[in-house]
Amino acid sequence: MNIALKAQKRKRHDLQRLLTGTVMLLIFAGFALLFARKPSPQTALMALAVPCAAGAVTAILPRLFPMDRLLLNLINFLCALGVLMQYRYNPGRGVAQCFNYCAGLVAMIACALAVRHIKNWRLLTLPIMAGCCGMMALPFVFRAANRNLGATAWVAFGSFRMQPSEIVKIAFLLVMAHLLSRRKVVLALGFTGAMLGFLVLQRDLGTAAIYGGTAMVLLYAATSSVLLILGILGAGVGAVAVLYALFKNTYFLTVQNRISNWLDPFATYDQLGGGYQIVQGLIAMANGGWWGTGLGLGNASVIPEYQNDFIFATIMNEFGFIFACAVLLVYVLIVLRAADIALRSTSAFHALLAIGSAALLAVQTFIILGGITKFIPMTGVTVPFLSYGGTSLVSCMGIMGLIQGVASRNERILHEDQRLAEGEGGADA
């Protein structure tokens, strides 16, 4: 490698170190402010531990495992911001989110290594598909014990609770990428239909929308056929119309409520299951204004599920609109980076995997942020990396692990090409 290339690489590394440092400083400042508000050893420990952990993960992990530093930095920023916001409202929840982050890191490393090293996914596809169906059927077994806010998407084993549809997202991406890279469109459609069927039966329409949106993007990326996409969309709309006619007064009452809450949340403000949540979210965001109310000075905790679905509203309340736009831009940068990685990939499977992961993240972010800003009807999904919840964080980190795996594979192939071009021989050289 010549000197110019080395200098460029060093410059990029310097910029990344600066990025890591900025993330660490922001999180440290946040926790320091919380410490100033209510001094406690736990807060002091968090003020030191969380930024150091974010820095250490970015510095050490790429040396041990092949990782994309930029993605890692951006993910760390979002996760640390999530921990900060959880800790600000409920310290116990903040500490628990730290442990969730550690579990997410393990999931990310496992997914990255799997994508990098497993060459033949053909043998694994069928077992994974069967596993997906089994996992999605679990909430029906525990339906009575786990009814949660209208959706029966949760499973509890003692004190341990999880949402199978979050974990299945990773498997769904792998299966769809594999099937579509082999041009098995009908099978891919069937698998998507099965997953959507499970989710509709669980009344988890938000997650169903994420699955459906991701499948559309993957289908278009694999086939480049607008007609196919339009046909599937038409069939989907027709199926929903038929189902609506059949279950208008039973199943679709929830959907009707959500749509009426979206159209005029103030009309149903004081009704049970009405527009109270949306209205409170809008008030919190408006209260924040351009610059925010200040960390620790907001009152967004009046919003139901402020730690999950409405975490973005709390951020907007305390940090302001411009800061929230910056957070939104971080999501955009993550998606752009993932798309860049997908475009650089040399195999259809890996390209589809990366683009599917990016699409899933983008669709999920759009659905929840569109919901809380009253742009689209509200559906209960988590904000990636920010919301409280182990399953959600592990799932998002696992999806990032898939992208990291594709990125590391691209780098390996590029290095091999470089070596071959320099005449040093191939893999056996």
Added chain:
Amino acid sequence: MQSNTYQLLSLGARVLFLLLALLIVLHAGLNLLQQHIARKRLLKKLPDAGMVGEMRDMDSGKSYPLAREGVLGGSRGCDIRLKGLRRRQVNFVYVDGKGILLTPCHRRSNTLLDGEMLRRGAYALHGAILRVGGYTLRIRLFSGLNVPQPAQFQHSQPVYEDELYAPDVTLAGHGFYVNPPMGQQPEDWYPWEEDGQSEPAPAFSYAPAEETDLPPQAAWPPADAPYAPGWEETQAFPAEVPPEIPRATPETEAPQPFAESAAAPEDAPIVPPQRHRRADRRRER
């Protein structure tokens, strides 16, 4: 801390948070852009990056770069597009240590790999010939790839340049003689008998040739013998040429394989495969 002081501190910290968040976005955006540009520059320097070789049309001489994975077919979305083929004819994937895995996209793809019908997946090595829809394509891989040597190129012992053109000789008797033609025993055909001598062949010995009265040997290799550049060019075109698949015409949308096959021109140039280094090609450019 007092409530008022904390309020002041928190309101002031908003600016810091905002600046840091904007810095994060700016740094990340710049980094993304820089890496994108750096990669573009690198790929300009490595025009063959992501490729493992090429497919050369034996008739027209056109070369198609061979990616690590792709599809050969007639549609626009194919990585190697040849007119007259089905939309998707053959999938190809480079498998490290094994070669190019060719898989037909249809049950009746009518594709021949080295003269054998490609029914399921088969590995093509360097120099393999793929006949598809009237095209004859020679697969050429870049050197340095971790791919096994084709069977016809494998030698148990090294072959030297002079051996390639040297006559098949055996030491016997008074010196050495040319091996007899097929079907004849050595004692039936001796060079000295052609010269009218009837002396029987003596027992085996390593007597030097100049002590015998053998006719003078012709100079070898002959002056007009072509230069032997290496073992690669000894690979001839397959002796048994499989039936031709006629090239599709505008009248016939789908190719009609094996129907009224047109014979390949006898004097069509046969380009031997060459394993070449990318560095050499770049130098040539």
